[in-house]
Amino acid sequence: MMDRLLVLVRHGQSEWNLKNLFTGWKDPDLTEQGVAEAHEAGKKLKARGFHFDIAYTSALSRAQRTLKIMLDELGQPGLETVRDQALNERDYGDLTGLNKDDARKKWGEEQVHIWRRSYDVPPPGGESLKDTLARSLPYYMKHIQPDVLSGKRVLVAAHGNSIRSLIMAIEGLTPEQILERELGTGVPVVYRLGADSRPVSVEVLG
Ligand SMILES: O=C(O)[C@@H](CO)OP(=O)(O)O
Helix, strand or coil: CCCCEEEEEECCCEHHHHCCECCCCCCCCECHHHHHHHHHHHHHHHHCCCCCCEEEECCCHHHHHHHHHHHHHHCCCCCCEEECHHHCCCCCHHHCCCEHHHHHHHHCHHHHHHHHHCCCCCCCCCCCHHHHHHHHHHHHHHHHHHHHHCCCCEEEEECHHHHHHHHHHHHCCCHHHHHCCCCCCCCEEEEEECCCCCEEEEEECC
């Protein structure tokens, strides 16, 4: 039976996640904990006997490094890897670099939650989830989905909101449903797709 395996992994904790700063397209490295989370994710995938045919990641170091560590754990360090900024984190615009608690004090809890998790309200000067989807989905449809449907086993290392946008599309979620969906750092989301590209199963390896 054809595998149609697709695994999405948010990068391990970054320096700016630790400092509680809006990160977006900035390029901080992983923390020690983030490195450990990436190793753990790779081990979990290996323990399940997964083997991949191609990997995709963003243009940002934290996702690329997470992928490299996972591939080392999987014993596949030379796996063909495609990097593209279409898979980058959502651009946080003017909020980039600000502390999330300071932002809550300045603009209020509710406004900051709307900027962080609503579907179509962009943070000032940045991308909404809808804007993020407008670049991640065409890329997914053109490159990633055809690979999966052709039987390649695909591993994607990307970001909280770029992965949330893909999850929304893959699972057919409404803007209300994606609002509350959080993704932990280094937590693999494992899909098996049907021939019609819809998920047959989804498992979060938390
Ligand atoms: O700062 C960011 O770029 C993202 C991911 O860490 O944050 P949030 O979870 O607030 O969307």
